[in-house]
Amino acid sequence: MPGTDCNPIDAVLATFLESPVMIIVGSCDDGLLPQVARAAGAVVDRAKGRVDLIVSGWQWPQTIANIGRNGRLAVTFARPADYVSYQLKGRAAIVPASAAHRQRAQHYIEAMTETFAELGLDQAVAASWLVDLEPQVLRLAVEAIFVQTPGKTAGSMLEPSQ
Amino acid sequence: MTIRLRDLHTCFEGVIPSIIATASSDGIPNISYLSHVALVDDEHVALSDQFFSKTAANIRANNNAAVMLVDPRDGSQYRLSVVFERSLDSGALFETMAAELRASSAQLGMADVMRLRGVDIYRVASVAAIPSPGAAIAISSPATSVYLIAAATLCGRISEAREVDAIVDAVLDGLRDSFGCANSMLLVKDPAGERLVTVGSRGYLWSGIGSELTIGEAIIGTVAAERRTIRINDMSRIRRFGDAIRAAAVDENQTRTIALPGIADAMSQMALPMIAGGALRGVLFLESKKRLAFPKDVETALSMLASNAAAALALADNTSGNEQSLVTSQGNGALAGRPFSVVHHLFDDSVFIDGEYLIKGVSGRLLVHLLGLHLQEGRADFTNREMRLSNELRLPDFKDNLETRLLLLRRRLEEKAAPIRLLRTGRGKLRLEIAGPALLESR
Numbered sequence: 352m353p354g355t356d357c358n359p360i361d362a363v364l365a366t367f368l369e370s371p372v373m374i375i376v377g378s379c380d381d382g383l384l385p386q387v388a389r390a391a392g393a394v395v396d397r398a399k400g401r402v403d404l405i406v407s408g409w410q411w412p413q414t415i416a417n418i419g420r421n422g423r424l425a426v427t428f429a430r431p432a433d434y435v436s437y438q439l440k441g442r443a444a445i446v447p448a449s450a451a452h453r454q455r456a457q458h459y460i461e462a463m464t465e466t467f468a469e470l471g472l473d474q475a476v477a478a479s480w481l482v483d484l485e486p487q488v489l490r491l492a493v494e495a496i497f498v499q500t501p502g503k504t505a506g507s508m509l510e511p512s513q
Numbered sequence: 514m515t516i517r518l519r520d521l522h523t524c525f526e527g528v529i530p531s532i533i534a535t536a537s538s539d540g541i542p543n544i545s546y547l548s549h550v551a552l553v554d555d556e557h558v559a560l561s562d563q564f565f566s567k568t569a570a571n572i573r574a575n576n577n578a579a580v581m582l583v584d585p586r587d588g589s590q591y592r593l594s595v596v597f598e599r600s601l602d603s604g605a606l607f608e609t610m611a612a613e614l615r616a617s618s619a620q621l622g623m624a625d626v627m628r629l630r631g632v633d634i635y636r637v638a639s640v641a642a643i644p645s646p647g648a649a650i651a652i653s654s655p656a657t658s659v660y661l662i663a664a665a666t667l668c669g670r671i672s673e674a675r676e677v678d679a680i681v682d683a684v685l686d687g688l689r690d691s692f693g694c695a696n697s698m699l700l701v702k703d704p705a706g707e708r709l710v711t712v713g714s715r716g717y718l719w720s721g722i723g724s725e726l727t728i729g730e731a732i733i734g735t736v737a738a739e740r741r742t743i744r745i746n747d748m749s750r751i752r753r754f755g756d757a758i759r760a761a762a763v764d765e766n767q768t769r770t771i772a773l774p775g776i777a778d779a780m781s782q783m784a785l786p787m788i789a790g791g792a793l794r795g796v797l798f799l800e801s802k803k804r805l806a807f808p809k810d811v812e813t814a815l816s817m818l819a820s821n822a823a824a825a826l827a828l829a830d831n832t833s834g835n836e837q838s839l840v841t842s843q844g845n846g847a848l849a850g851r852p853f854s855v856v857h858h859l860f861d862d863s864v865f866i867d868g869e870y871l872i873k874g875v876s877g878r879l880l881v882h883l884l885g886l887h888l889q890e891g892r893a894d895f896t897n898r899e900m901r902l903s904n905e906l907r908l909p910d911f912k913d914n915l916e917t918r919l920l921l922l923r924r925r926l927e928e929k930a931a932p933i934r935l936l937r938t939g940r941g942k943l944r945l946e947i948a949g950p951a952l953l954e955s956r
Contacts, residue, residue, distance in 0.1 A: 377534035377544030377579075385534035385542055387581040387592060410644055425534075425542040440541065471804075476588035479645035499545065 359493050360402070364437065365395040368402060368428050371462040372435075373480075376404060376489070377425040378417035388414035390426065391483040392459030394452065402426070402439060402491045405448060405456045409484040418443050418489050426491065427499060431470060434500060441494035448486040456483035516640040518555050521582055521591055525552045526746040528585035528805055533560070535571035535578045543567050550582065551610055553634065558595065560633045561610055569633075572597045578635065581643070585746075585805050590643035595635035602631045612739045660814035663691040668821040675940065677916040678923070680825045681713040684797065684818070689715050692811065694799045696776055700726065700733060701787075701795035701826065701917050709737055709796055712920055717774030722924045723872050724771040733796050736784040740793055742812055744783045746805045765870040769863045781806035785815055787823035794823040830916045850949025853932045857881045857955045866931050875906075876922045882906050883945050884933070884953055897941040919943065 360368070374390035388411035390404040404426060408415050418424060424443040429436040448456075460481040467477040524531070531547040545568055549561040558580070572578060576597040583590050601607045610632050667687035674680040681699050688694040698714035698721065707728045711721045729738040736743050765771055779800040787795040797819045799807065856865045863873035864880055872880070882905060887893055897915055900906060923935045932948035 375532050375544050375546075377536075377542035379534075379536035379540055379542050381540075383536050383538070383540060383575045384577050384594065385536045385579040387532050387534045387544065387579045409646075421540060423536075423540050423542055425544045427544050427546070429546060436546075438544065440543075476585070479588040479590055479643070480583075482646060484646055 359400050359496055360395060360397050362397070364496070365397050367430075367435070367437070368393050368395050370430070371459070371466040372428045372430045373463070374404065375427050375429070376406060376411075376414055377427075378414050378423060379421075380413075380417050381420060386411075386413050386417055389480055389482075390489075391481060391486070392452075392456040393428070394455055400493050402493060403446070403452065404443075404489040404491060405452050405459075405483060405486050406489055407482045407484045408487040410482045415445065415487050415489075419445055424489060424491055429499075431466060436499035438497040438499045439491065439493050439495070440497070441492045443489040443491040446488045446490045448488045452488050453483070453486060456486055459483075516591065516642060518552055518558070518637060518640065521584065521640070522552060522809055523586055523805065524582035524584050524591065525550055525558075526585060526744075526805055526808065528747040529583035529588075531583065532581040533568055533578055534580075535568050536575055537571050538574040543571055547580070549610065549613075550580065551606070551632075553606065556637055557598070558593065558635050558637060559601075559606060559610065560635065561631075572633070580635075589645060592641045592643055594638040596638055598634045598636050600631045600633050607632045609741065612735070612741055613743055660692070660810050663687075664814035664818050667691055667818055671818075671822050671825050674825065675829065676937070677712075677826060677829045678920045678937075680822060680829060681920070684822045685713050685715045687818070688797075688799060688815075692815070694801065694806075696779075696801065697797070697799045698774060699787075699795060699797055699822075701914065702728075702737065702793050703914070709733065710917075710921065711771075711773065712795075712917055713924075714774050717776070719772070719774055720924070720928055721771060721774035722928060723876070723921050724773040726773060732782055733784050733798050736786050737793055737796050740786045740788060742783065742785045742816060744781075744807050744809075744812055746781050746807065769861065769870055769873055771870075776800060776802060778802055780804045783807040783812060783815070785812070785819040787819045787826070789820065789823035789827045792827075794826055797822070826917070830914055850932065850947075852950040852952060853948075854952045854954065855881070855884060855933075857953070859955055866929070866933070869929060869931075871929060871931065872922060872925050876918045876925075878906055879918060880922055880926075880933070880935075881953070881955070883935075883943075884951060887945050887947070888951065888953060893945045893947075894938065895943045895945070897943070 374393060376388040376390050377385060378388070379385045388406055390406050392405045394403040406414060422442040422444060425438060425440045427436055427438045460483060463481050464474055464477060468474060527549060531550045532544065533547050534542055534544045536542045547560060551559040553559050578595050578597065580593040580595050581590055582593065667683070670683045670687060671680055674683050684699055685697055688697045696716040698711050700709040700711050703710055709726045709728065711724045713722065714720050726734050728734050732743055732745070780802055781804060782800045785797045786793055787797055797815070853867050857877065861873050862875070862877040864871045864877040871877070879900065882903065883895055886895070900915060919935065926934055933951070934946040936944045936946055938944045
């Protein structure tokens, strides 16, 4: 389990979260209807135990609306090559996207496109998943981290270990 | 525009992982990738329940979920609002999903670990396309009728073929020429045992004719055991079965086993059972280096082809023995050529020609029998009928697959460039051609 109570995100995990990994975001509205979205990059602030997720407001308006209402958020980071995965949960707030956030999103999209190309996936196919149009930042105060990497049972998902 | 689930059939091929979001009763979301989403009908999908227990716990407290599907052809994304209805642990849908899971697990050597616990059925309340800034072009698959026309043409050719080898060639050539499938093989079930034997292939470094697989083993053997088609459209997560592909010749001589052909970097595989008269006759296997090479409509067309070929093979094997015995002729002047040795090992009927493994079992016995008659009586022409009547051959019962065994033998002799050839001289008639004096020895 990465991190400690006072600083839940250790350096290794922080590097992983900012590397070219797929980021999927779960939220729900007040009627408990869940939503799926993707994020286009993350910025980790270890000292404050928080992660900024850059999400396209154009592509995922319902997720942005959900976070605006109740702040409840789950996010899973998964590396396409080997399915190493972590799920983070906590409360998030919407903050304006800075120039640094926009730059991070651009770099993320370039790196992910390259990663998918190495795995034999066409750039045009992956383009719909890597969108930073009208970026919004969901600033997540991390409350819990779950290991979600499948074991040697490749192809299946393992239950979070914590 | 309303999107029907059936319009999204390529999203269910398992190429790009789907995603599910749920929420607990106190509003804490959970998000996870899914290995398997199946299309049930226009209003329902099925998710396999083999691992994600947080999702399972949430869904029992709050039955609403969101599922995201991705079309592997153009990357377009679809959001499904779904409501959990019920779990299944038996029935046709459960069995199909369980068989697919078993097939992929068997290849990982984890058949016992990844057992399907249940299938969760969800009602789909709405389907929406996620916007994409790029012009996502939905590439429509060729109309089903294209595949149907190809299958119909091919079935016609198979029906016209009278001999086992012509049927096998019609199937494999047709897959290559009409369906663009470069790598394929046809295996028949050995009526004497729980094995499948390769009788023809296309597109491999070696033909693998005579190679065997136990029923239940790997994807082909699983299809034979389950008698249902299995398609895998993205092999990148699944380790290739059969370990490394072996160099054939050297290994053969030690193990008396012919290596099954295969392509190491296959991305798609499909195996179809060949059933006729209620019995499994064989398995048709196809593979490709492309992802999503075998969509559902190709499977539908090829399932008809597999049934047709199974019926034709069963018929060819049962009608070939009715000819009258041919009057014997003289030997074919073999004495002029280079002498060669034929060693017959009695314990498994394996035959080696000049030290090179040829074949074993009934096919081996057949060759030794024909060669023995040739050496004793000086004749070279034989009929299937006399072979069936021979006590010495100990052919298994009336459903002996004699035609198939002779085909195996004929093709192995050709492939090994052996100094013995078996020629068809007519329906149910054979001629032994020998390039030099044969020294037959039984051990």
